[in-house]
Amino acid sequence: MSSFLSPQWLGSALLAGLLLAGCGHQPNQSPAEADLRRLEAPPAPPAPIAKPAPPPAPALMSALSRKISIPMPAPPVVTPPSTARYDSFDDRAWQRVSEVPVSTFSASVDTGSYANVRRFLNRGALPPRDAVRVEELVNYFGYDYATPPAGSPTPFTVDARLAASPWHAGRGLVRIAIKGQDLAKQSLPPANLVFLVDVSGSMAPQDRLPLVRSALHLLTHQLRAQDRVAIVSYASGTRVVLEATPGDSKDAIHAAIDTLNAGGGTHGEAGIRLAYAQARAGFITEGINRVLLATDGDLNIGVTNPSELKALVEGERQRGVSLTTLGVGDSNYNEALMKKLADVGDGSYHYLDTLQEAHKVLVNEMTSTLAVIAQDLKLQVEFNPAVVQEYRLIGYELNNLTREQFNDDKVDAGDIGAGHTVTALYEVIPVGAQGTVDPLRYGQPADAGAKATTAHANELGWLKLRYKPPGQADSRLVQVPIARGDRWPAWPALEQADADLRFAVAVAAWGQWLRGSTQIGDYGPAQIADLAHAARGADRYGHRAEFERLVALSAGLRR
CATH class of the missing domain: 2.60.40.1230 (Gamma-adaptin ear (GAE) domain)
Known part of the structure; x- marks a missing residue:
């Protein structure tokens, strides 16, 4: 009923009435001719008896008088369920x-x-x-x-x-x-680093890929001429963004980092394999050979089983290439996987919630993170x-x-x-x-340990x-x-x-x-x-x- 009493409907009805009234009056017609036309016209059917409409609600009339539109309720905000994964454990007992x-x-x-x-x-x-x-x-x-x-x-x-x-x-x-x-940073062995960056669609928010790009820019500033950097990205597919490049070619490294944009699925396994291939290609004997994986861990294409991924990382560790993980994200964050891969990869696991944290891990603590x-x-x-x-x-x-x-x-x-x-x-x-804890009934005598x-x-x-x-x-x-x-x-x-x-x-x-x-x-x-x-x-x-x-x-x- 409220739709028939809206301001738009009232305006339309008023306009229609004026048009009809205007059409019923002929300005060049005399009153006699009008009476003759009414006599010659067939009788009109009786008009139906309309039920009186209920009066508009007071609140509605008040709104109409003030020319205030009544807002429609906003649709409910649907928050996607969290799929973040953590290893479950109980506190240690006495x-x-x-x-x-x-x-x-x-x-x-x-x-x-x-x-x-x-x-x-x-x-x-x-x-x-x-x-x-x-x-x-x-x-x-x-x-x-x-x-x-x-x-x-x-x-x-x-x-x-x-x-x-x-x-x-x-x-x-x-x-x-x-x-x-x-x-000291200057005394570190030469480093062969591969930045492996997840650029899937889930990495689009500001606290993910944009934060990772800024973090890698910070690390790039710390590189020396004897260091080498390659960049690999993965989403629905994989790509070598930058071949192994000397650490003092900072403009080229910064430019490559800036090309990283999010979109697509998450083929993490293929990305990890390609990153290790790049690390082996640039392997430095008696140097630091490390892959730095930056991701929210939300793998959904290729091998996603943690045990198989761990076996892959462990095999590369035995060949001399270690793995450090840099986690980002929230609702879909797979921390359990990030920690497992770092542990088996002879590296460390870090979570980047701010650029300040990235500075702590990759600048202030660079030597401990890498060496x-x-x-x-x-x-x-x-x-x-x-x-x-x-x-x-x-x-x-x-x-x-x-x-x-x-x-x-x-x-x-x-x-x-x-x-x-x-x-x-x-x-x-x-x-x-x-x-x-109560002692065992059949345990060691109380004084045996003392003796x-x-x-x-x-x-x-x-x-x-x-x-x-x-x-x-x-x-x-x-x-x-x-x-x-x-x-x-x-x-x-x-x-x-x-x-x-x-x-x-x-x-x-x-x-x-x-x-x-x-x-x-x-x-x-x-x-x-x-x-x-x-x-x-x-x-x-x-x-x-x-x-x-x-x-x-x-x-x-x-x-």
């Missing part, structure tokens, strides 16, 4: 030393989880639980650990320190700190049952190794770049304190590391005791620990809080922010100050 005295895991220098968590928070949402990997949050930050002295037989230093746990009285934390030998100083780094801690009752490793859930794999040089593990730091934290419960370890009563544990010098097949062993301290069983106060240890503990606590862990009790953002603020230090790039802001954001988003 282990009784009398039953499982040895903890073994692979080192990791990946930092992608932190940047991805930051993206979620900056967009007003808490991250999914499986997007939070505590060790990647902790290792995102630089720490001022001691570097190896000149002539050191190992390319990294190892240090273990203790502090009281801030979330459980009577429990302690063990921080294991590793610092890789740093190299590997130690391959297949594994860590193993044996806890002393006379001193430690229970322990749990915080994070590294996706880096588990068996006790036997520690000595197996065929087992792949994490690589350490020049200047990289690796931080691992254990929470431990000393003997005599209230534990979390067996009397000679090492001052050791909390024994730390072993295995690594391979780059390009070598045989590993080397490093062993370090973890001293329990002179004041045992009292833990050193956390407030008296160095700033790097305190800040790492704050980050580890935040990661556990974001995951909804029950292991930290009521310890939350307020205490975390205070601990981090007191340990901020010089903060050259402002990363620690940003961390405090993110902690505050996450607290406001928790419901």
Whole structure:
């Protein structure tokens, strides 16, 4: 009914009435002639009786009187479902030393989880639980650990320190700190780099391909004359955008990067094969040979099975070409694949949420991103049952190794770049304190461990590391005791620990809080922010100050 009373309908009816009235009057016709015509015309049929129309609604009449049109409701906004993929895992459980005295895991220098968590928070949402990997949050930050002295037989230093746990009285934390030998950019071996760029339709948004182009421009500025760069793109098909070009031909490299435009499907497998072919063609003996893959990981053409792709990348790694992944995107982001490919490709995984992050990874940390100083780094801690009752490793859930794999040089593990730091934290419960796991009924007698370890009563544990010098097949062993301290069983106060240890503990606590862990009790953002603020230090790039802001954001988003 409202359509018959619209202003347009009323106007049309009024015009029609005026036209009809005008047609019924003949100006040259006398009244008599008009009467004669009416008498000669056949009688008209009776007019139908029309039902009176209901009066317009008051709101409508008011709108008509003001000549205001009534807007139609906007169509609902349909948000496509998220297809982002993350590896699912559970937090580590407590282990009784009398039953499982040895903890073994692979080192990791990946930092992608932190940047991805930051993206979620900056967009007003808490991250999914499986997007939070505590060790990647902790290792995102630089720490001022001691570097190896000149002539050191190992390319990294190892240090273990203790502090009281801030979330459980009577429990302690063990921080294991590793610092890789740093190299100046000028002293890096020549680099043979292949930029492999996803230019499929899903990469069109501003935070994907345009961000990747800007990131590659930043890296291009760092290249030297002895370096070589090739560019390969893939979408529905593949293309060599730039053949191997000297690093000082920057205009040509920049121009090639600018030709990258998004459109089409995602034939990632073919792109990876073509990129490795370019890397082999430009292979530099005793140089850096690396493919840098930039994508949202949304493969939909060719081989998409992660196991087959991993096998492809592993085969090329054995030929001396490594892989670094630079992830972008959100709703369709396949982080699980990006991390797997980087791990098996002897590279590192990074997530680029901003150009500042690209600058951090590709400029500030260029040497550690590209130059590997130690391959297949594994860590193993044996806890002393006379001193430690229970322990749990915080994070590294996706880096588990068996006790036997520690000595197996065929087992792949994490690589350490020049200047990289690796931080691992254990929470431990000393003997005599209230534990979390009931002892086994038929387990080892309570005093058997104490009798067996009397000679090492001052050791909390024994730390072993295995690594391979780059390009070598045989590993080397490093062993370090973890001293329990002179004041045992009292833990050193956390407030008296160095700033790097305190800040790492704050980050580890935040990661556990974001995951909804029950292991930290009521310890939350307020205490975390205070601990981090007191340990901020010089903060050259402002990363620690940003961390405090993110902690505050996450607290406001928790419901």
